[in-house]
Amino acid sequence: MYEMLLYFNGGAMMSKIKNITVTIDGKTCHSEFGKTILQIARENDIYIPTMCYLTKVMSIASCRMCVVDVEGVDGMILSCQEPATDGIVISTNTPEIYKQRQSIMKLYDVNHPLECGVCDKSGECDLQNKTLEFDVAQQNFTAKDQNRKVQNWGHVSYDPALCIMCEKCVRVSTEITGDEALQVKFGGYNSTILNVKQDKNYASLGEAAAVCPVGALVDTSFKYTSNAWELTKIPATCSHCSSGCELNYEVKQDSILNSEEKIYRVTNTYEFSSLCGAGRFGYDFENKDVTKDTDEFKKAVEAFKVADTIRFSAVITNEEALILQRLKEKLNYKLICDEAKGYQDFLKAFGEVTGKNLYSANLKTISDSRAIIVLGSKINNDNPMVKYHITMASKHNQSRVAYMHTIEDTEIQNIVTQFIKYEVGSEEGVVALLADRLLKDIELPVKKREFLDSLDIGYLSAESNIGEEELDALAKSLIKKRGFSLIVGEDLYSHPRAKNIAKILGLIETYTDFNILLTPPSTNALGVSLICDLDKEAGNYTIGYNSTGDYILSATGDGNLDMPSFNQQEGTITTIDKRVVVTNVALPYGGYTLNDLANICWLNHEYTIDYTKELPTSKGFSAVEFDLLPNEFSITGKENRGYLLTSIKVVKDTSLDEVEDLPDYDGLVVYRCNSVEQFSQFTSKTTQLKEDNNLVGSPVFATVAKIKDGDRVKFIVNDIEYNRVFKIDTSMKGTIAINPTNDMGLSSTLVSSYRYSKLKLEIQNKNVSS
Amino acid sequence: MSLNKFKDRNVGVQNYTLIEHEAFPQTGGEKFARVLKRTIKGELFVGLWVTMRTMILALFNGEIHTVKYPFEKLPISPRYRAIHDMLRLLESGHYRCIGCGLCEKICIADCIKMDTKYDENQRKEVTEYTINFGRCIFCGYCAEVCPELAIVHGGRYETASQQRASFSIFDDMLTPIDALKEQKEYPGFGAVSPNADDNIKKTPLAY
Ligand code: SF4
Ligand code: SF4
Ligand code: SF4
Ligand code: SF4
Ligand code: FES
Numbered sequence: 001m002y003e004m005l006l007y008f009n010g011g012a013m014m015s016k017i018k019n020i021t022v023t024i025d026g027k028t029c030h031s032e033f034g035k036t037i038l039q040i041a042r043e044n045d046i047y048i049p050t051m052c053y054l055t056k057v058m059s060i061a062s063c064r065m066c067v068v069d070v071e072g073v074d075g076m077i078l079s080c081q082e083p084a085t086d087g088i089v090i091s092t093n094t095p096e097i098y099k100q101r102q103s104i105m106k107l108y109d110v111n112h113p114l115e116c117g118v119c120d121k122s123g124e125c126d127l128q129n130k131t132l133e134f135d136v137a138q139q140n141f142t143a144k145d146q147n148r149k150v151q152n153w154g155h156v157s158y159d160p161a162l163c164i165m166c167e168k169c170v171r172v173s174t175e176i177t178g179d180e181a182l183q184v185k186f187g188g189y190n191s192t193i194l195n196v197k198q199d200k201n202y203a204s205l206g207e208a209a210a211v212c213p214v215g216a217l218v219d220t221s222f223k224y225t226s227n228a229w230e231l232t233k234i235p236a237t238c239s240h241c242s243s244g245c246e247l248n249y250e251v252k253q254d255s256i257l258n259s260e261e262k263i264y265r266v267t268n269t270y271e272f273s274s275l276c277g278a279g280r281f282g283y284d285f286e287n288k289d290v291t292k293d294t295d296e297f298k299k300a301v302e303a304f305k306v307a308d309t310i311r312f313s314a315v316i317t318n319e320e321a322l323i324l325q326r327l328k329e330k331l332n333y334k335l336i337c338d339e340a341k342g343y344q345d346f347l348k349a350f351g352e353v354t355g356k357n358l359y360s361a362n363l364k365t366i367s368d369s370r371a372i373i374v375l376g377s378k379i380n381n382d383n384p385m386v387k388y389h390i391t392m393a394s395k396h397n398q399s400r401v402a403y404m405h406t407i408e409d410t411e412i413q414n415i416v417t418q419f420i421k422y423e424v425g426s427e428e429g430v431v432a433l434l435a436d437r438l439l440k441d442i443e444l445p446v447k448k449r450e451f452l453d454s455l456d457i458g459y460l461s462a463e464s465n466i467g468e469e470e471l472d473a474l475a476k477s478l479i480k481k482r483g484f485s486l487i488v489g490e491d492l493y494s495h496p497r498a499k500n501i502a503k504i505l506g507l508i509e510t511y512t513d514f515n516i517l518l519t520p521p522s523t524n525a526l527g528v529s530l531i532c533d534l535d536k537e538a539g540n541y542t543i544g545y546n547s548t549g550d551y552i553l554s555a556t557g558d559g560n561l562d563m564p565s566f567n568q569q570e571g572t573i574t575t576i577d578k579r580v581v582v583t584n585v586a587l588p589y590g591g592y593t594l595n596d597l598a599n600i601c602w603l604n605h606e607y608t609i610d611y612t613k614e615l616p617t618s619k620g621f622s623a624v625e626f627d628l629l630p631n632e633f634s635i636t637g638k639e640n641r642g643y644l645l646t647s648i649k650v651v652k653d654t655s656l657d658e659v660e661d662l663p664d665y666d667g668l669v670v671y672r673c674n675s676v677e678q679f680s681q682f683t684s685k686t687t688q689l690k691e692d693n694n695l696v697g698s699p700v701f702a703t704v705a706k707i708k709d710g711d712r713v714k715f716i717v718n719d720i721e722y723n724r725v726f727k728i729d730t731s732m733k734g735t736i737a738i739n740p741t742n743d744m745g746l747s748s749t750l751v752s753s754y755r756y757s758k759l760k761l762e763i764q765n766k767n768v769s770s
Numbered sequence: 771m772s773l774n775k776f777k778d779r780n781v782g783v784q785n786y787t788l789i790e791h792e793a794f795p796q797t798g799g800e801k802f803a804r805v806l807k808r809t810i811k812g813e814l815f816v817g818l819w820v821t822m823r824t825m826i827l828a829l830f831n832g833e834i835h836t837v838k839y840p841f842e843k844l845p846i847s848p849r850y851r852a853i854h855d856m857l858r859l860l861e862s863g864h865y866r867c868i869g870c871g872l873c874e875k876i877c878i879a880d881c882i883k884m885d886t887k888y889d890e891n892q893r894k895e896v897t898e899y900t901i902n903f904g905r906c907i908f909c910g911y912c913a914e915v916c917p918e919l920a921i922v923h924g925g926r927y928e929t930a931s932q933q934r935a936s937f938s939i940f941d942d943m944l945t946p947i948d949a950l951k952e953q954k955e956y957p958g959f960g961a962v963s964p965n966a967d968d969n970i971k972k973t974p975l976a977y
Contacts, residue, residue, distance in 0.1 A: 117870035117917055118894040138971060150892050224886050224894040227871040255885045256898045256939075 012685040020086040024095070037079035037090060038066055043636050048092050048320050049101060049133070051108070051164070052127060053080045054211055055271045055637055057171040058396060063239075063717075065101055065130070068092050075099065101136040109136055111145045121215030123228045123593040124391065127164060131381075132544050143189055145282035154201030155281060155688070156209045156217055160192045163216035169193060169208035172476075176274050177204035177362040180390035192526050195218075203277020203677050203689065208363040210270040210280070221281070221688055222265040226252055230262055234464055235575060235631045237583040237641075238279035239315060239566035241681045242520035243363070243385035244575030246631065246641055248281060249322045249567060249586035261587055263567065272637035276384035278677035283567065287555050292502075297592055300561045301600050303551035307333065308539035309672035313546035314339035314522035314679055317571030319611040321524065321531040323598045325544075330602055334535040338547070339522040339754035341536065342493035344529035347518060349499040353506025357530070357620060357663050358645060361485050362577040367392040370481040371400045373474070373514075375434070376427055377489015378738075380411045381676050383519050384578070386487060389742040391415050393485075393511040400477045404430060406673065406756070408736075414626070418474060424665035424736065424756045426464035428497040431504045432659045433460050437471045448507060451656045456559065463662040484514040490521040492757050507656075520576055522750075524681070527574030530619040545594065546681070547749040553594065556681050558745050564589040565682065570609050572629070572642060582629045620645035667735065668705055668759040670695070670717060672751060674740045684743045694727040698735030702728055704735050705761050712764040720747050723764065788906060789848040812922035846925055848959035851908045855924035863950055865940075866920035869896045873921055881905035882912060901938040903929050910959035922956035 013607065018033035024046050031040045036059070041048050051063035059080045067076035071089040076097065077595045079090075110129055116122045148160040165184070170193065173182040181197040182205070191218075196206075209217040236243045240729040247268045254262040263283045268275045309331050310324055328335050351357045362612075366389040380387045391398035403409070403416040406424050422430045436452050444452070461468055478484065486508060491557035492501050509516045520526040528534070542549035544559065552559030555566070568589035572580045595608040605611060612629070615621035623644050674683075675692050683689055695713060697705070707713060709728040714721065722739065732738075736761065742748045779806040795801045827833040837844055846852070857866050869886040889895035906929075912924050921943075929936070945953045955961065963969075 117872070122870075152892075220888070224869070224888040226886070227875070229875065253883075256883050256900050512856065738803050 022087065023082045023089045023696050025091060028603045031063070031084065033086070034083055037068060037070075037077070037084045039085050039636075041090075041092065045635070047094060048079050048082060049130060049659055051104075052166040052168065054171065055166045056392075057168070057175045057272070058738065060166050060167050060171060062165065065102065066102060067097055069094055069097060073671065074539060079107070084479075086471065095384050096436040100403060102136065105130055105134040105136045106140055108164055109139060110141050110143050111139075112164075118224065119162070119215040120218045120223055120228070121162075121212075123368055125215065126213035141150060141285070142744070146190070148192070152220060153195050153198055155203050155277065156205045157219060157220045157223060158172075158193060158195070159218075161217050162214050163193060164214055165191050165193075166213060168211040168213065169217050171213050172208045172274075173205065175395040176240060176388050176392060177202070177207050177276070178388065178412070178415055179204045181205060182208060185308065185425060192493060193447045197695070199725055202462050203281050206277055206280035207270070207274050210275070214355075219281070226264050233267070233586050234586040234588060235582075236355070236567065237575075237581045237631070239523050239573065239583065240278045240282060241276075241383050241385070241578045242523055242525060242682055243276075243383060244523070244573050244577075244579070245279050245385060246273050246581070246633070247275055247279055249584055263586060269633045272633045272639075274385070276388070276677060278384070278679065278683055278689055281688040282677070282683045284687055285556070285565050285682040285685045286567050287557055287562055287565045287589065287591070290557075290564075290589060292591055293561070296561050297596070300551065300553065300588050300597055303541075303543055303560075304597060304601050307541045307543045309334040309336060309535075309542040309549075309550065310548045311336040311338075311538060311542050311544050313337070313548050313680070314525045314528050315546060315566065315682060316524055316528065317566075317573055317583075318524065318527045318531060318615055319570065319571045319608045320545075320594050321430045321528045322611045322615060323594055323603065323608070325532045326603055327598060327601060328533065332537050334537070335532050336536075336538050336542070336547075337532065337534050338750050340525040340528040340532075341534045341752055342498060343518070343521055343525045344532075344534055346493045346498050346502045347526075347529055348650075349502035350509070350516075350518065351650045352505050352510070353507050355649060357648045357650050358578050359516050359518045360509060361487075361517035361701065363389045364577075365515050365518065366485045366487065367396070369393045369399050369483040369485040369515075370397050371402075371478050371483070372485045372487065373402045373404060373434070373555065374487045375404045375489065376491035376495075376505045377487065377519060377670075378405065378407065378409060378673050379487065379489060381521075381666075381673050381678075382489055382521070384677065386517070386519060386576070387412065390487070396484075400481065402474050402477070404434075407736055408733065411676070418469050418470070418477065420466055420474065422464045422466050423662070424669050425754075426460075427495050428493055428501050428504075429460035429464040429662045430466060430499045431492075433466055433471060434455065435504045435508055437475050438514065439507055440475075442511050444507075444511060447654070448511075448656075448685055451716050460659065460662070463661060465597055477529075485517060486514045487517045487519060489519050493518075493521060494752060494754050496663075496754060497660060500659070503654070503656050506654075518574070524573045526576070526578070527531050527572075529578075530574065531616060532620070544746060546746065548746045552746065553597075554746065556685055556745070564591065564593055567718075569593065570626070572612055572615075572626070573644065578620075578645040579639075579642055580615070580629070580645065582626065584631075620648050622646070663688075665685055665758065668701065668761065669696075669756050670715070670735050670739045670759040672717070672741055672755045672757075673738045674742045678740060680742050681748050682743055684745075684748070690729070691740075693724065693740055693741060693743045694731070695722070695724040695737050695739050696727050696729045696751075698732035699728055699736055700733060702726070702737050705759075707761065707763060711766055714762040714764050715759055717759075718750060720744060720750065727749050791943060815971055840928075846927065848956070850925065850927065851910045851913075851923040851958065852927035853903065853923070853929065854912070854939070854943050855922050855945065855956070856899070856940065857920055857922060857956075858945045858947070858950055858951060860950070860953070863947055865896065865944055866918045867896050867899065867916075868918055868920070869894045872915045872917065876911045876915045877906075878909055879905040879907050890938065896940065899943075900937045901943070902935050902937050904933065904935040913956070913958065914960040916960055919956070919960065919962070922960065923958055924956075963973065 004515050008652045020033050022029050029044045029151050049065050052060045063079045066079045068079045069091040098734045151158045170182045174180050179202040181195050181202050185192050185194050185196045230250050233248040238247050247266050249263045250265050251261045253259045266280050266283050329702045400417045401415050404420040432455050508514050544552040553561050553563045557561040567586045570584050572582050607627035612626035629642045632640050707726050711726045713726050714723050795804050874882045883900050886894050887896040887897050
């Protein structure tokens with residue numbers, strides 16, 4: 001399984017590895033050239049204290065705690081920064097080093113407020129631990145104390161008096177989340193951290209707070225509500241998007257008067273992995289106070305008897321998807337999943353060319369890339385973790401990032417090196433142009449070459465509005481690079497020409513060094529695509545599972561029968577990394593589950609997770625019991641979560657259609673896209689994630705539509721009526737407005753159509769204030 | 771640790787006083803003689819007289835020694851560990867508890883629970899605090915660990931209740947604000963030692 005994947009990721013592999021041997025504290029350690037002394041020590045379970053080291057960012061080297069002694073080298077060496085060379089002999093702990101570390105701790109402790117008693121970090125604070133470790137019992141130095149006020153930045157608050165200026169938060173905000181909100185204000189003892197984008201209240205700053213080794217940066221909502229040691233950690237997986245990030249729900253009784261469990265905060269293994277703001281702050285979407293309603297359950301069973309269709313949301317576990325598939329096999333239900341259907345077809349067409357059922361890239365290959373193309377996705381909104389990995393590639397490898405989309409996104413300006421704008425609807429042409437350019441000097445089978453040669457480049461370029469010089473510049477920027485990623489998004493899956501687009505992309509995957517990532521459009525779209533045979537047309541009577549229907553099962557409480565939400569159930573999901581990861585029950589749930597219904601309807605498994613080992617191995621799943629699946633990172637950062645899917649060979653059908661005439665989308669267009677860190681009806685239900693349920697457009701859009709900021713407008717997209725306030729975003733251009741759908745409850749899952757639609761606006765009432 | 775200390779059972783120079791008493795009877799005859807002697811002596815009435823005298827004093831002089839519990843209570847030692855009190859700061863009247871949760875953590879019977887929140891003044895506020903006296907074993911750990919001398923043991927030793935669980939909330943234990951003047955420092959577990967002042971070290975301050 002692993003070999004297969006390694007082979008897949010061949011494009012991003014490093015060149016030859018040189019082995020070295022070093023001696024640390026008398027222990028012989030074998031490793032590879034290029035690793036730092038600290039890394040090798042950690043691999044070999046040797047402890048070197050650090051204060052500023054954070055594995056996932058470039059070494060900061062601000063604390064000097066990690067000093068070691070290298071034989072034959074004068075002075076102390078910073079082990080977090082210094083790559084080991086073959087044969088060196090290292091001591092990590094001599095009396096002098098101890099003294100030096102102790103003095104560092106003494107300096108850190110100067111005027112550090114004695115407020116462990118109330119501090120949120122107490123019990124898991126690096127400063128507290130190391131102060132005790134190095135036996136600093138009193139303050140021997142002095143400095144003039146200052147009045148430094150706590151700053152409330154929205155999602156997080158900053159207490160400069162507690163800050164030890166390790167800079168981890170700044171690095172995370174710059175190198176990982178890419179919001180670039182935090183900066184260091186240098187000034188010796190007056191140094192402090194500045195939030196230069198306070199007005200934006202980035203939820204991604206939660207990640208900066210997570211890495212803070214002391215209590216300086218904390219989640220405002222969690223502040224002073226509980227001591228860390230009182231909380232029970234439930235290892236789980238974020239259910240909001242397909243990245244399926246590792247997280248812990250930390251639970252405790254709600255209060256003295258209410259002994260029901262509540263999630264107090266979300267933490268993660270921040271040393272190696274990250275969480276976006278939605279994962280960190282969007283945790284209270286549970287289906288509360290549900291009891292077993294036997295009458296309703298009987299009605300549900302009746303509904304299952306009359307129904308011929310089940311329509312469901314892709315925010316679902318693999319096991320539940322398998323239950324639905326089994327029901328289909330037994331009882332001939334049609335399965336409709338609007339969020340996954342387009343993706344399933346796309347993946348299939350893509351596989352027909354590549355010969356494999358999965359794409360080759362994953363998040364790691366993206367962050368390791370030197371050149372990245374993003375196509376057909378407002379990636380910052382669609383999948384934050386992909387954006388974080390692009391940011392890492394950009395900051396750590398100076399990766400080129402070409403962003404090909406219809407709308408320029410100012411939020412990712414800092415990482416995008418080339419923005420290539422194309423016209424709405426012209427995606428097929430864009431992909432063809434791209435394939436033509438990337439496959440230019442590559443040897444191809446005759447048929448494929450003919451296909452490319454037959455392209456009318458002039459026409460495609462004119463209609464898609466991509467200039468040849470733009471593609472030239474793109475191609476030029478790829479020269480002499482290693483590690484290429486092409487990230488594809490939701491715009492393409494629902495495109496009327498999706499199949500051909502997928503096949504052309506398949507060519508790029510097969511014949512170039514590009515690793516393609518087909519970003520799953522919803523939490524478990526990949527799992528659903530692999531497990532279920534989805535149908536296109538619904539029948540006469542539909543059961544909706546977190547989606548619309550004649551009888552509705554809902555985990556938001558909007559339906560007839562209640563279902564558990566993701567943080568109330570156990571199961572697995574299939575992530576963008578093609579990894580099957582587990583999630584566990586964080587909060588109690590008193591009602592019925594889909595499995596209860598399925599057991600009435602002729603299936604027979606006691607628990608939902610009994611299906612885990614039955615996930616189809618023919619699609620790449622492994623037959624492993626749920627309880628045997630791990631969910632952790634090793635001390636060196638190896639992701640031991642669930643298992644990786646095996647890529648399966650599929651039957652090839654490499655025939656390509658001619659590129660059709662590109663459609664025309666003149667006039668007002670609306671683009672289906674949720675706000676950053678909003679994904680579904682579940683994120684919409686949470687209290688801390690901000691949600692702008694407005695129609696947002698550029699000043700030009702306003703002029704063309706003859707509306708003003710604040711006007712209330714009505715419009716219909718995909719038969720769903722929207723009643724929204726229009727807001728002008730001056731950073732936008734053109735006549736495409738953005739319309740979120742995740743606040744539309746059950747109908748927010750009805751997203752099978754092309755992401756752009758022509759718009760007819762009905763002005764409801766003019767904004768009185770303007 | 772060496773165990774020598776524990777093995778040395780020589781507790782030092784003793785200073786016992788021997789009580790003089792007459793020789794014990796040895797033979798059967800001697801024992802019989804003692805019984806006869808005691809029977810005739812009328813020692814019994816000495817004891818009865820003591821009882822009678824006390825009765826007379828109680829009935830006619832009002833010199834009574836019985837404590838009429840629960841109408842009367844004997845004073846208990848100030849270091850006795852009974853139902854807890856939550857103290858206030860003498861200057862501001864604000865409750866002393868900072869919500870650190872150490873008492874909650876250390877409590878061996880797991881009977882303390884507290885709720886805290888971030889208040890408007892950016893401080894940690896204790897919104898509720900309970901002790902389940904049905905479980906408390908009055909070990910005094912909470913009072914000892916408290917860094918603020920906020921939770922201490924008071925003198926209320928009656929803990930009987932109709933249920934096994936018997937919760938006291940913050941307000942039950944907190945010194946009433948109008949009784950602040952009568953609030954006493956607790957000398958027992960966790961209190962500052964009499965020589966505390968001598969142990970204080972000043973932080974070097976250059977300004
Ligand atoms: S806020 Fe925290 S992470 Fe940031 S510099 Fe200060 S101590 Fe380090
Ligand atoms: S929403 Fe996506 S990116 Fe954010 S934490 Fe969840 S899985 Fe990760
Ligand atoms: S006296 Fe002991 S058992 Fe009682 S509350 Fe305090 S710590 Fe707990
Ligand atoms: S130990 Fe003292 S200050 Fe801390 S929570 Fe308990 S009573 Fe309050
Ligand atoms: S860990 Fe090396 S300098 Fe901080």
